[in-house]
Amino acid sequence: MTTTDLDGVRLEWATAYKTQLLNAEREVLHLNEAARLGWADARLDIALDKAQRAEHRGDHGQAEHWYKEAAGLGHMEAMRSLAWLAQGAGDEDTARHWNHQAALHGDVDAMRDLIDEDDRGNLFQNWVWIYLAEHLGSDLRKSTLRAYHDGGLYTGQEYDDDQGGPLYVAGDEGVQLESLSALDDSRARQAAQELFSRISYP
Numbered sequence: 001m002t003t004t005d006l007d008g009v010r011l012e013w014a015t016a017y018k019t020q021l022l023n024a025e026r027e028v029l030h031l032n033e034a035a036r037l038g039w040a041d042a043r044l045d046i047a048l049d050k051a052q053r054a055e056h057r058g059d060h061g062q063a064e065h066w067y068k069e070a071a072g073l074g075h076m077e078a079m080r081s082l083a084w085l086a087q088g089a090g091d092e093d094t095a096r097h098w099n100h101q102a103a104l105h106g107d108v109d110a111m112r113d114l115i116d117e118d119d120r121g122n123l124f125q126n127w128v129w130i131y132l133a134e135h136l137g138s139d140l141r142k143s144t145l146r147a148y149h150d151g152g153l154y155t156g157q158e159y160d161d162d163q164g165g166p167l168y169v170a171g172d173e174g175v176q177l178e179s180l181s182a183l184d185d186s187r188a189r190q191a192a193q194e195l196f197s198r199i200s201y202p
Contacts, residue, residue, distance in 0.1 A: 060089070063085060068082065076106060080099070080109070083110075086098060108133045112133075124180065126177055127177065130175065
């Protein structure tokens with residue numbers, strides 16, 4: 001059946017769909033040409049799209065390849081994705097490496113993971129992550145624990161005593177760390193400032 005066999009609303013739908021396909025093909029052509037000419041944003045878009053498609057297919061080798069391409073362009077979420085892929089494969093060293101890279105590029109969630117896991121015994125480094133996160137606008141020491149309605153009309157909303165009913169608690173208690181000496185605290189703040197400068201002015 002061709003569009004000449006259609007009329008009315010069906011013809012409109014078919015024409016709109018054909019236009020959408022043509023636009024998508026044109027967009028891919030332009031994106032590939034921009035990447036060929038060295039435009040980093042185009043290369044990043046292509047790499048992320050291919051990585052996500054590969055991950056969706058369950059092809060972790062291809063997903064890793066394209067996430068590494070995106071990570072090489074400084075994309076934090078790609079670094080985190082590489083860490084998750086490595087964790088899923090039981091490769092803790094590689095997971096630690098990519099988590100660390102994401103933190104160095106400003107991923108506050110990665111910093112929190114490092115405090116809780118990989119850098120747990122390194123008090124000085126934990127404070128560096130705390131101070132770096134502060135430079136980026138996040139206080140990892142602040143509790144985000146909140147009560148939320150569990151079911152009913154207000155399900156998922158922050159709990160209101162006036163409404164009552166069942167509730168659940170979600171969030172994070174915040175990082176609790178021992179204090180550093182005055183000298184080490186000053187060094188940790190300086191290290192965080194240097195890392196922040198690299199993120200802000202690469």
